Amino acid sequence: MLRRALAASDARVLPHSPAAPLRAPLAPARAAAAPPTPPPSPPARLIAFHLPQFHPIPENDRWWGPGFTEWTNVVKARPRFRGHYQPHLPADLGFYDLRVPEARHAQAELARRYGISAFCYYHYWFEGRRLLERPVDEILRSGEPDFPFLLCWANHHWTRTWGIADDDVLMAQTYSPQDDLDHIRWLAQAFADPRYLRVDGKPLLLVFRALELPDPERTAETWREECQRLGIGEILLCQVQNWHEIRDPGDIGFDAALEFQPFYGNRSALRRLHRWRGRADRLLGRVERAPRVHAYEDFVQTSLARPASGYPLFPCAAPGWDNSPRLGRSPIIFHGSTPEKYGRQLAGCIRAARATGGPEPLVFINAWNEWAEGAHLEPCQRWGHGYLEATRSALQRASATSSRYRDS
Numbered sequence: 512m513l514r515r516a517l518a519a520s521d522a523r524v525l526p527h528s529p530a531a532p533l534r535a536p537l538a539p540a541r542a543a544a545a546p547p548t549p550p551p552s553p554p555a556r557l558i559a560f561h562l563p564q565f566h567p568i569p570e571n572d573r574w575w576g577p578g579f580t581e582w583t584n585v586v587k588a589r590p591r592f593r594g595h596y597q598p599h600l601p602a603d604l605g606f607y608d609l610r611v612p613e614a615r616h617a618q619a620e621l622a623r624r625y626g627i628s629a630f631c632y633y634h635y636w637f638e639g640r641r642l643l644e645r646p647v648d649e650i651l652r653s654g655e656p657d658f659p660f661l662l663c664w665a666n667h668h669w670t671r672t673w674g675i676a677d678d679d680v681l682m683a684q685t686y687s688p689q690d691d692l693d694h695i696r697w698l699a700q701a702f703a704d705p706r707y708l709r710v711d712g713k714p715l716l717l718v719f720r721a722l723e724l725p726d727p728e729r730t731a732e733t734w735r736e737e738c739q740r741l742g743i744g745e746i747l748l749c750q751v752q753n754w755h756e757i758r759d760p761g762d763i764g765f766d767a768a769l770e771f772q773p774f775y776g777n778r779s780a781l782r783r784l785h786r787w788r789g790r791a792d793r794l795l796g797r798v799e800r801a802p803r804v805h806a807y808e809d810f811v812q813t814s815l816a817r818p819a820s821g822y823p824l825f826p827c828a829a830p831g832w833d834n835s836p837r838l839g840r841s842p843i844i845f846h847g848s849t850p851e852k853y854g855r856q857l858a859g860c861i862r863a864a865r866a867t868g869g870p871e872p873l874v875f876i877n878a879w880n881e882w883a884e885g886a887h888l889e890p891c892q893r894w895g896h897g898y899l900e901a902t903r904s905a906l907q908r909a910s911a912t913s914s915r916y917r918d919s
Contacts, residue, residue, distance in 0.1 A: 554909035555861045555872035556628035559879035563643040565609045574681050582606050584883040588836035591802050599882055602890040609646040619658035625899040626906045629659035629708045637682055638690045661708040663717035686725050695734040699741045713747040721750040731764035759822050767823035772877050773810055773832045803841055807848040815859040826860035827875040830898045833885025854901035861909045
């Protein structure tokens with residue numbers, strides 16, 4: 512992919528041939544052609560979460576060793592049981608470095624080709640201190656790639672156990688009224704970028720753990736007032752709902768919620784693969800270290816069977832989940848994912864988004880490049896472009912269905 516992009520940039524424009532006429536002969540007068548028909552809008556905008564931890568930073572060097580990136584976890588992964596797909600290794604894009612502009616261009620080109628409408632970059636803000644900020648800063652500074660984006664404030668502590676427990680905090684998250692102002696003033700610069708994703712004309716901001724804000728309603732009010740003062744206008748605030756944040760977003764001054772997948776709150780309804788768990792228990796000798804293995808097929812069925820929320824809720828699909836590369840103890844593994852199963856879940860999410868009756872249907876995908884959590888659309892050495900092709904197919908089927916309804 513990168514070689515093709517570089518080759519295209521080296522293309523030369525051939526000089527005008529002296530044998531060719533400098534001006535086309537006059538043609539008979541003809542009626543003006545009808546304006547071209549605009550391309551149909553997609554049945555839903557697909558937004559893929561994007562992890563920026565694919566370049567070294569001083570903090571990770573200090574905490575994990577020199578040169579640490581997400582690839583460090585990816586390449587050391589090993590299967591935990593027979594049939595367990597690990598390690599996940601990249602195909603087309605290779606072991607990229609997000610400091611390199613060509614890598615960011617190649618990602619955007621690939622996403623656009625398969626129907627992804629925008630990247631949702633994780634944004635790490637700790638009372639004015641930002642981590643892993645370089646890719647987004649360079650995207651804002653350079654104006655490239657010309658691909659829509661938005662931000663999700665990942666407002667949790669950074670811990671040595673990757674957020675599973677806070678027993679060894681590497682970077683603590685703290686809050687204050689002044690920081691609310693400082694933060695939204697920085698965010699307003701991103702909102703003003705013409706590529707920033709808007710819904711019904713409003714910049715969309717996600718907060719990963721909104722209920723951990725000391726006073727989320729006050730924070731939301733501060734942000735709205737300051738955005739009006741700065742000329743941004745109305746903003747759309749979205750609470751990310753995961754395994755411990757189930758609440759009507761209107762109760763905290765937010766506008767909508769996102770059902771982040773895999774939704775651990777439903778895991779009791781999933782059928783455990785006891786055979787694999789039992790073998791892992793015997794092999795490791797400690798139950799608390801054994802993988803918690805679920806059937807991906809059951810996850811798909813359970814996620815699609817969730818009842819309506821009663822408030823604006825963006826659906827989310829996940830091509831897989833396996834955080835064993837990051838966790839030595841008790842990783843969560845959704846076993847048996849295939850592009851076909853993921854495509855069914857995504858198609859269901861598109862249907863759900865179109866049925867909400869909101870300003871426009873949005874569907875999130877977790878994720879574009881969570882390689883160390885087994886959740887990636889980017890091509891891998893096992894499935895190639897399979898998950899990307901399933902993404903495009905789900906959109907095409909939804910478009911065909913919409914066309915039949917319009918024509919009937």
